[in-house]
Amino acid sequence: MKTRIFEATRYLILAAGLIFFVLPVASAIEFSLRGYGNKGHTMANYSWIFQQDDFFTNITTSLRLAAVAAVLTLLTVVPAVVFLHLEGQKFKRFFEFLAILPLVVPVVSLAIGAQKAMPLFVQNSEYELAFFYVVIAIPYTFQSLNVGLASIPLKTLVEASRSLGASFTRTVLSVIIPAIRGSINSALFLAITLSFGEFTLTSLLHWETFPVWITRVAQGNVLGSIALSMFSLIGAWTLLIVVQSAQNWKGIRLKRTAEEIELEEVAL
Amino acid sequence: MSAKNLETKVSLQNLSKHYGTVAALQDFSLEMQTGEMVSLLGPSGCGKTTVLRILGGLDPHHDGQIFVDGENITGSTSDKRNMGMVFQAYSLFPNMTVIENVEYGLRVRKISPEIRRKKSMELLEMVHLSHRPDAYPNQLSGGQQQRVALARALAIAPKVLLLDEPLSALDAQVRVQIREEIRRIQLETETTTLFVTHDQEEAMSVSDRVGVMNAGQLEQIDSPSNLYNKPKSAFVASFVGVTNKISAQIEGSGRVKVFNQEIELSQNSASFGSGSAVIALVRPENIAIASDADPESKAGLIITKSFLGPMTKLGVDLGGENLVYVNLTSQEAKKIDVGSRIAVKITSEELMVANA
Ligand SMILES: Nc1ncnc2c1ncn2[C@@H]1O[C@H](COP(=O)(O)OP(=O)(O)O)[C@@H](O)[C@H]1O
Ligand SMILES: [Mg+2]
Numbered sequence: 001m002k003t004r005i006f007e008a009t010r011y012l013i014l015a016a017g018l019i020f021f022v023l024p025v026a027s028a029i030e031f032s033l034r035g036y037g038n039k040g041h042t043m044a045n046y047s048w049i050f051q052q053d054d055f056f057t058n059i060t061t062s063l064r065l066a067a068v069a070a071v072l073t074l075l076t077v078v079p080a081v082v083f084l085h086l087e088g089q090k091f092k093r094f095f096e097f098l099a100i101l102p103l104v105v106p107v108v109s110l111a112i113g114a115q116k117a118m119p120l121f122v123q124n125s126e127y128e129l130a131f132f133y134v135v136i137a138i139p140y141t142f143q144s145l146n147v148g149l150a151s152i153p154l155k156t157l158v159e160a161s162r163s164l165g166a167s168f169t170r171t172v173l174s175v176i177i178p179a180i181r182g183s184i185n186s187a188l189f190l191a192i193t194l195s196f197g198e199f200t201l202t203s204l205l206h207w208e209t210f211p212v213w214i215t216r217v218a219q220g221n222v223l224g225s226i227a228l229s230m231f232s233l234i235g236a237w238t239l240l241i242v243v244q245s246a247q248n249w250k251g252i253r254l255k256r257t258a259e260e261i262e263l264e265e266v267a268l
Numbered sequence: 269m270s271a272k273n274l275e276t277k278v279s280l281q282n283l284s285k286h287y288g289t290v291a292a293l294q295d296f297s298l299e300m301q302t303g304e305m306v307s308l309l310g311p312s313g314c315g316k317t318t319v320l321r322i323l324g325g326l327d328p329h330h331d332g333q334i335f336v337d338g339e340n341i342t343g344s345t346s347d348k349r350n351m352g353m354v355f356q357a358y359s360l361f362p363n364m365t366v367i368e369n370v371e372y373g374l375r376v377r378k379i380s381p382e383i384r385r386k387k388s389m390e391l392l393e394m395v396h397l398s399h400r401p402d403a404y405p406n407q408l409s410g411g412q413q414q415r416v417a418l419a420r421a422l423a424i425a426p427k428v429l430l431l432d433e434p435l436s437a438l439d440a441q442v443r444v445q446i447r448e449e450i451r452r453i454q455l456e457t458e459t460t461t462l463f464v465t466h467d468q469e470e471a472m473s474v475s476d477r478v479g480v481m482n483a484g485q486l487e488q489i490d491s492p493s494n495l496y497n498k499p500k501s502a503f504v505a506s507f508v509g510v511t512n513k514i515s516a517q518i519e520g521s522g523r524v525k526v527f528n529q530e531i532e533l534s535q536n537s538a539s540f541g542s543g544s545a546v547i548a549l550v551r552p553e554n555i556a557i558a559s560d561a562d563p564e565s566k567a568g569l570i571i572t573k574s575f576l577g578p579m580t581k582l583g584v585d586l587g588g589e590n591l592v593y594v595n596l597t598s599q600e601a602k603k604i605d606v607g608s609r610i611a612v613k614i615t616s617e618e619l620m621v622a623n624a
Contacts (some may be wrong), residue, residue, distance in 0.1 A: 153358045159326050160417075161361070162346045163353040164373035164424060179364035 025233070032227040045227035054213055061126065062210035066195040068130035073141055073191040076134065078184060081145040082176055085154055099142035102135050110135070111204045126207055133195035140194065141187040148183025152176075189243045193236060276325070276338075277302040277460045278428055283332035285318050285484075287521075292318045293330070303458040305451065310481035310507070316464040318484075319385055323374065323462065325349045334393045335429055335508035352421025353430045357437040359417055360405035366416050367392065367401035371583045373424035384423075391419040394453055406436060407446070409549070411442040418450065422457060429454070429461040435470065443528040447474050468508050502622030505549045512555070512592050517547035524548060524619055527566035528551050532618040546621040550614055552581065552595040558613035565611040568592070573606050584612065 031042040049055055084095055103111070114132060115123070122128045134141075157179065161171040177184065199211040208216075214232070220226030278300040285293040286501050293315045300306050308316045321327040323334060325346030334342045351468055352373075353359075360369050367388050374384035392398040395415035405413055414434050431450070436442040439605055451474040459494060465471050471478045472492040479489035481501070488500040499505035506513070516526040520542045522533045531548075540546055558565035571591055572583035580601035583591035596604075604610060 043374060081590050116608065133597045152362065156355050159324075159346070160353065160355065160420075161372070162323055163326070163346045163351060163430075164420070165350065165376040166372075167347060176361075179361065181363070191310070238598045 001170060011142050017158050022065060025157065026228075028226055029230055034224060036223070045221075045223045046231070048221065048224045049121065049228055052217060054208075054217075055083060058208060058210045058213040062196050063163060063209070065126065065130045065133065065209065066192045068127060069133040069137065069195040070188045072130060072134045073137065073188060074184070075140065075185065077141050078177075079172075081142060082172060084157065085146075085149045096142075098148070099138050099146075101139075102137075103139045107136075107200045108204060111201050115205070129198075129202055129205070129207055129209070130195065132201055133198055134191065136201065137191040137194040138196065139156070140190040144183050144187040144190060148180035149176075152179050185243060187242070196236075196239075197232075274561065275302050276300070277304070277336065278462075279333075279335040280319070280323065281333040281335070283319065283322055283330055283334075285315075285322065285327065285330040286619075288292075291484050293322075293511055296321060296332070296484070298479060298486065298489065299466075301612045302460055304476045305454050305461040305463060305474065307463040307465060307475040307478045309465060309468055309471040309478050310487075310501065312466055314481040315484040316466075316481055319481075320353075320430050320432050320462060320464050324351050324427065333596060350397060350424060350426055351428045351430055352424055352426035354414065354417045354421050354432070356433050357366040357410065357413070360413055360420070365402050365404055368421045369405070370423050371414055372420060377424070380541050388419070389425060391423055392416075394422075394456075395419045395449070408560055410438050411446055414446060415439065415449075420455070422453070426459065429459045431461065431463045433465055436467075437466070443470070450474065451488050460525055463497055468504055472508070472594075478508075480507055482507075496531045498536070502537070502549060502620055505620045506622070507523055510552055510593065512550045513547045513590060513622075514586075514592060515624065516546050516548055516619075517614040518542055518546055518621070522619055526550070526614060526619065527564075527613055529564045531614060531616065534618045537619075537621050538623075540621065547624050549620045549622060550616065552593040554614060554616040555592065556615050557592045557596065557600065558611050560611045561612060562611070565613045567611040568608060570604060570608055571604050573601070573604070581608075584610065586612070609612070 026219065031040075032045050033043070035042040035044060084092060088095070110132065115128065118128045118131060122131065152175065157175055158171055161175045162168070168173070197211055198209070199215065202209050203212045203215075210232070214225065214228050218228065276299055278298070280296060280298045283293055283296040284291070288582055296315070296319060298306070298319070308319060309404070310316055318327065324333075325341075325344060325348070328343075328345070332342075333340060335565065336349075359610065364372065364508050367385070370388040370391055371384045374375055374387060379387075387402065389398055392401060395418055397412060397415055397419070400408070400412070405416070406501060408416065415540050417434070434450070435447055438446065447470055447497065450463075453459075454474075463471070463475060464578040475492060477489055478492055478495055480487045480495065482503050489502045490498070490500075495504060495508050499508065503510055514526055516524050518533070518540045519525050524533050524546065525531075526548045560567060568586035570582055571585050572581075574581045574583075578598055579595050580598045582594045582601065582604065584594055587593050592612075
């Protein structure tokens, strides 16, 4: 009868977990649908969101910054971690430690210190935020890529490709990157979500993005701010689902058509 | 090897390689003829992989020169050397199908899609995998993956095929099967091949010549039968084939006393002073049953008996430290049981000895 008790416990834990997770969300949704003075349920709070002048401005700003942060991650963090695995085994420990630092260093000092180090062409433009977001996301993006690269026989794959006549660049682009595409996707996803949700540093530097804007308008409209939170939550889930299915879709994409392969070849 | 192929394809001259103070390779030289299959055999850490990697251009920091087809390629990188490599395991590109893996080198060389597909399919046929061109590496067994790796390496029509223990991750049966296939394909394509292994049976069974390595040096390179029958050193004698190690004593004038026999010392043995205690190296098939009455025979107790098909191997306690193994035809061994006593005698005309 032990197994029965075990089964029951399992379901109990599952149920408790679900309640813990679902109940607050469900309550919040319910709350956000209430009309003023508890008069039935209405979509008024949600339509209020879209009536705000700054809603679209801020959401596009945040999406744009997230996209830039993702591209920057792809162009800087990905090559850096690949290079670290290929050539810098001796310094790996050190860089793993460095990659944790953004978690430890207070955002305030990052904001003040790092702003000075920004490339000139982005200083005083909102795009400086994207650079900060990349840095803040490094503990997560680095780890994701680190694990991905550790899980493939990198050295052998590189040597096999090189001995077959491929240049180093070609080897990275057509062997290594595709082999860790899953980790790259997760890293980019992390960079995007962290950028999209970043509040502290952004508001410290007096920029307005979606999260900063939410906090501001929330002070004037409690129900509306709950509706906004729900809206962002659902938005984040949608994004998650899109990225996940993009990863599955990749499995199908692996069977590239002859034309695609030719295109890739021209590119190389 | 046919006579027409007797031209030098590869010449490795005085290769040396150090890791810190460790000498991985010391003054290593080797010539390979066109179409020849040479194995490098030796215990783990003796420098086999180092030789192969230097030839493949994967290890640019070394001393010595490398010539292929008479051209000095010492300074060129691996992508310029046109050498196919097969690694121990897990070297297929995981994101590419079998056929894409095989085509890779041809794509790099900008061969047209139709031609490279045709060529790759031919190679897949050769390794018996033409029915799975669209499988991904993780859908294949270890043996199948190594066949694909072989096809991929051959696709570029390599000047030299380099195999670094390609079978060591496979189970015994598959190992034997694939090594036969490697040899068949190697002969068929007349590809000059360097095969690295620590398995002496593997090396002996598929190679034109086998080079035995020890501590970063080439001890002897010769045909398998010469290595077995005329080893140039005690190391080679004990590394190649099964060898009994029997306590013996050097007598004057180049003879060695083993059991009750005195036998000529092999010219290839190191020299020892008269009276030195040494180890005689004797093949199991060079020990035969003798009559008790023979003053040169030695009697002992049979401890083990292993049936090996046509042959039977007896383990005999002759009073030494180790059991002495004797190979008899199974017919001869029929009436001899564990626990009984027999007398034996060494039949070799000369013996190799080593330091005791
Ligand atoms: N990257 C390395 N760093 C330090 N020592 C190495 C390295 N690679 C090989 N060695 C040393 O060089 C020697 C020869 O190695 P290797 O050629 O791999 O031997 P084998 O293939 O015969 O087992 C060994 O002593 C090994 O420990
Ligand atoms: Mg090795």
